[in-house]
Amino acid sequence: MPTPDTMILDEARRQMTVCVVCKYCNGYCDVFRAADRRPALSDADLLFLANLCHHCRNCWYACQYRPPHAFAVALPAALARVRVLSWRRFVGLRPSPGGLAGLALAATLLVPLLAVLLVPAETLFATHRGPGAFHAVIPRDAMVWGAALAILGPVGWVAVAMVRFWRAIGADTSGPQVAAAVPLALRDIVTLRNLSGGGAGCNDRDDAASGARRRAHHLVLWGFLLTVAATLAAAGAHHLLGMRAPYPWISAPVLLGTTGGVALLAGVAALAWIKHRADPAPEAPETRTAEWTLLAVLGAAAASGLALLVLRETAAMGMLLALHLGTVLAFFVTLPFGKMMHAPFRALALLRAAIDRQETARPHARPQDP
Amino acid sequence: MPAAIPSDGHGPDILVAGGGLAALCAAIAARRTGASVWLVDAAPDTLRGGNARHGRNLRVAHDGPTAHVPDRYAVTELEADLRRADPGADPQLLHRLAMDSRDVPRWLAAQGVAFQPHAAGALPYSRRTVFLLGGGTAMVNALARTARRLGVRVLHETTVEEVAPGGHAVLRAREGRAEVCARAIVACTGGFQANRPWLRDAFGCAADGFVNRGTPYATGRVLRALLDRGAAPVGHATHAHLVAVDARAPADDGGIVTRADGMAWGLVLDRDGRPVRDATHETGSARYSGWGRRVAACPGGLAHVILDNAGVARLGRRVYAPRTMADTDTLAQTLGVDPARLAATLAREGPAGGPPWHVLSIRPGITFTGLGVRVDPDGRVLDRCGAPVPGLFAAGMIMAPAVLGGRYLSGTALTVCAVFGRRAGEAAARHAHA
Ligand SMILES: Cc1cc2nc3c(=O)[nH]c(=O)nc-3n(C[C@H](O)[C@H](O)[C@H](O)COP(=O)(O)OP(=O)(O)OC[C@H]3O[C@@H](n4cnc5c(N)ncnc54)[C@H](O)[C@@H]3O)c2cc1C
Numbered sequence: 039m040p041t042p043d044t045m046i047l048d049e050a051r052r053q054m055t056v057c058v059v060c061k062y063c064n065g066y067c068d069v070f071r072a073a074d075r076r077p078a079l080s081d082a083d084l085l086f087l088a089n090l091c092h093h094c095r096n097c098w099y100a101c102q103y104r105p106p107h108a109f110a111v112a113l114p115a116a117l118a119r120v121r122v123l124s125w126r127r128f129v130g131l132r133p134s135p136g137g138l139a140g141l142a143l144a145a146t147l148l149v150p151l152l153a154v155l156l157v158p159a160e161t162l163f164a165t166h167r168g169p170g171a172f173h174a175v176i177p178r179d180a181m182v183w184g185a186a187l188a189i190l191g192p193v194g195w196v197a198v199a200m201v202r203f204w205r206a207i208g209a210d211t212s213g214p215q216v217a218a219a220v221p222l223a224l225r226d227i228v229t230l231r232n233l234s235g236g237g238a239g240c241n242d243r244d245d246a247a248s249g250a251r252r253r254a255h256h257l258v259l260w261g262f263l264l265t266v267a268a269t270l271a272a273a274g275a276h277h278l279l280g281m282r283a284p285y286p287w288i289s290a291p292v293l294l295g296t297t298g299g300v301a302l303l304a305g306v307a308a309l310a311w312i313k314h315r316a317d318p319a320p321e322a323p324e325t326r327t328a329e330w331t332l333l334a335v336l337g338a339a340a341a342s343g344l345a346l347l348v349l350r351e352t353a354a355m356g357m358l359l360a361l362h363l364g365t366v367l368a369f370f371v372t373l374p375f376g377k378m379m380h381a382p383f384r385a386l387a388l389l390r391a392a393i394d395r396q397e398t399a400r401p402h403a404r405p406q407d408p
Numbered sequence: 409m410p411a412a413i414p415s416d417g418h419g420p421d422i423l424v425a426g427g428g429l430a431a432l433c434a435a436i437a438a439r440r441t442g443a444s445v446w447l448v449d450a451a452p453d454t455l456r457g458g459n460a461r462h463g464r465n466l467r468v469a470h471d472g473p474t475a476h477v478p479d480r481y482a483v484t485e486l487e488a489d490l491r492r493a494d495p496g497a498d499p500q501l502l503h504r505l506a507m508d509s510r511d512v513p514r515w516l517a518a519q520g521v522a523f524q525p526h527a528a529g530a531l532p533y534s535r536r537t538v539f540l541l542g543g544g545t546a547m548v549n550a551l552a553r554t555a556r557r558l559g560v561r562v563l564h565e566t567t568v569e570e571v572a573p574g575g576h577a578v579l580r581a582r583e584g585r586a587e588v589c590a591r592a593i594v595a596c597t598g599g600f601q602a603n604r605p606w607l608r609d610a611f612g613c614a615a616d617g618f619v620n621r622g623t624p625y626a627t628g629r630v631l632r633a634l635l636d637r638g639a640a641p642v643g644h645a646t647h648a649h650l651v652a653v654d655a656r657a658p659a660d661d662g663g664i665v666t667r668a669d670g671m672a673w674g675l676v677l678d679r680d681g682r683p684v685r686d687a688t689h690e691t692g693s694a695r696y697s698g699w700g701r702r703v704a705a706c707p708g709g710l711a712h713v714i715l716d717n718a719g720v721a722r723l724g725r726r727v728y729a730p731r732t733m734a735d736t737d738t739l740a741q742t743l744g745v746d747p748a749r750l751a752a753t754l755a756r757e758g759p760a761g762g763p764p765w766h767v768l769s770i771r772p773g774i775t776f777t778g779l780g781v782r783v784d785p786d787g788r789v790l791d792r793c794g795a796p797v798p799g800l801f802a803a804g805m806i807m808a809p810a811v812l813g814g815r816y817l818s819g820t821a822l823t824v825c826a827v828f829g830r831r832a833g834e835a836a837a838r839h840a841h842a
Pocket residue numbers: 425426427428429430431448449450451456457458459460461462463464465466467566567568569596597598599621622623625626627628629630662663664774775776803804805806818819820821822823825
């Protein structure tokens with residue numbers, strides 16, 4: 039009896055085989071040339087290729103074999119399924135889409151609930167001003183230890199999954215090769231080169247060329263990194279400068295956090311809008327809930343963070359702080375099990391592809407005209 | 409959903425019959441002059457674009473390197489290549505084709521078509537052709553979008569059954585039949601490679617073994633109507649562009665991936681176990697069409713490529729995997745030939761490394777047929793005396809045999825469609841406005 043996993047992998051292999059022979063889409067992204075170098079299309083090859091795919095959907099609209107053709111090539115959906123499979127395989131666990139959404143919601147509500155139960159109402163709903171106001175509501179020790187637990191567990195788990203994934207797709211590479219390829223991979227990550235459709239743009243909503251999703255993703259990526267930077271800056275201010283949160287408007291943590299939060303929120307809203315309006319034909323429907331869950335968690339974290347900033351001198355601050363911490367908790371507890379896994383795995387896939395590219399960087403021969 | 413044929417009695421200025429590259433270019437070019445245009449395609453929207461869906465590159469002359477094509481390919485060089493490939497080609501059309509090919513990438517790009525930069529390294533070196541980013545289907549998507557945006561009225565699942573001088577046409581959709589009077593008709597309905605009875609007429613029983621590589625809607629109905637209405641024929645019904653394809657390919661629309669390979673480093677046997685030899689030893693893309701003709705000449709239009717292990721390894725990944733036989737007897741049984749004779753043939757001419765043997769059965773795959781109507785460089789259909797038939801224009805494979813009647817040069821079919829589609833669309837619009 040073939041398992042659902044082997045069926046997913048075999049179907050992706052069948053479709054990818056058509057692509058390896060056809061090659062028409064090889065200008066859109068790195069997937070096709072990477073596949074060319076791996077004509078055996080082993081399971082590990084497919085796990086790699088699936089994570090290299092940025093899901094621009096171009097190869098769906100451009101495909102001469104898309105359904106109703108008998109060859110039924112629907113590569114974006116087939117690779118989306120393999121991606122999810124790869125995350126489950128290397129993380130070792132993946133809740134159902136509904137379970138994942140439930141987990142996110144529960145984590146989000148947990149902190150406000152604990153706050154209501156544990157913090158006296160006259161503190162929680164009071165107006166706090168000045169340095170140390172946040173810790174007047176939620177003690178600093180609780181926040182630090184909670185954060186450490188909530189962050190280190192999932193991040194460690196993801197790190198282990200990354201190591202296992204790399205063993206599957208990069209065991210044949212050497213340290214120097216990796217080191218030389220890291221700058222290339224980093225450039226691909228920060229520029230989202232594979233979301234440019236070979237220069238023509240992506241088929242975000244339908245077969246029209248568009249740069250909207252790439253721009254929105256840039257906002258999310260940079261917004262996210264800025265909020266991470268804000269958190270680090272806050273920790274620095276606390277430990278090195280002895281400052282106490284909330285920090286003044288004109289301070290590194292607040293400036294970074296505000297810019298990042300606004301970018302993140304705008305990017306998430308744009309991604310959600312594009313997803314909502316997009317032609318569903320190229321999609322694998324069962325992968326959608328996890329995508330919406332991630333957008334919801336990121337959006338809620340950014341929105342509650344910004345609300346906290348604006349309303350921090352009002353009585354709403356206590357609950358907003360709890361809610362914001364809840365969304366951050368939701369982000370981390372769902373990290374290894376949700377769509378967020380695309381980020382670390384894609385980074386590794388891009389690194390692997392960059393190593394390939396370096397190996398073939400020799401000027402190529404001049405074969406016969408086709 | 410077939411669009412109902414508008415029945416208010418007013419036809420368009422220009423009725424474009426067909427939905428492939430020639431039709432899309434004609435419709436866009438005509439519409440851009442301000443004419444009202446209908447594009448009438450027998451295929452449903454999901455199969456729009458005719459054979460352009462399966463194409464990849466276009467042959468164009470250029471005076472220097474661009475992002476999409478390296479080096480240089482002078483107009484004179486292209487013209488000379490075309491003339492060498494088909495010494496009987498219409499010199500006027502051929503000259504126009506070579507000259508206008510230079511502007512094809514620019515014009516198509518202006519209609520939204522994207523080409524693949526060669527510097528990205530994913531393409532084989534080619535100074536003679538530009539490659540479509542994402543292939544022909546992406547081009548069709550862009551052109552269909554532009555046509556609709558400009559206000560071309562697109563009718564799918566609607567067949568042009570008759571065309572007559574003066575711009576009269578009979579259309580049939582699921583809802584029924586309608587007569588339409590346009591000021592001009594541009595016939596872009598391609599060849600007749602999907603028409604089994606006609607193929608049998610032209611190629612005899614061998615046609616039963618043919619695989620149609622492209623659209624199942626290329627029935628040649630409009631070609632027949634034009635010839636019946638006095639258009640001068642060009643080329644021959646018995647000419648066709650054939651390549652060897654895997655015998656398991658779908659009867660229509662298998663496209664590029666069903667193309668067979670390995671003939672050069674295996675032994676090719678016909679149905680009866682007799683070797684089929686390639687005296688030309690062609691390489692490059694010519695080898696595909698050479699084998700197409702040879703398989704078509706085999707009894708039953710069927711042949712088998714026998715490979716040893718080394719041959720299979722050279723073959724690389726295929727959509728249809730070869731069948732593997734442990735020994736010569738099993739092979740003989742599978743092919744239905746005499747084992748002793750097969751063993752002798754293999755010993756004499758076979759690949760040295762077998763058994764095991766790996767078998768790929770192949771058939772002729774037809775790309776386009778070689779009978780068309782004569783046109784002038786503006787796509788006006790000419791009668792047998794060389795005079796234009798009023799109101800009738802033609803572009804694409806329906807007139808291409810006048811320039812591509814000989815050996816096929818890769819990338820020329822789409823260029824013919826783009827060049828003469830645009831010219832015929834503009835000329836038809838001039839005719840309509842006059
Ligand atoms: C697999 C494959 C790969 C190819 N690759 C290349 C390549 O790389 N480069 C190249 O230059 N060429 C290539 N070609 C050839 C090229 O694609 C075709 O020659 C070209 O697309 C023909 O275009 P056309 O507009 O003349 O007609 P076609 O594409 O043949 O289209 C005919 C159109 O007319 C419609 N039609 C037919 N009859 C009727 C009717 N009675 N009423 C209404 N509509 C009708 C059909 O639905 C269709 O839309 C390839 C062909 C194939 C099959």
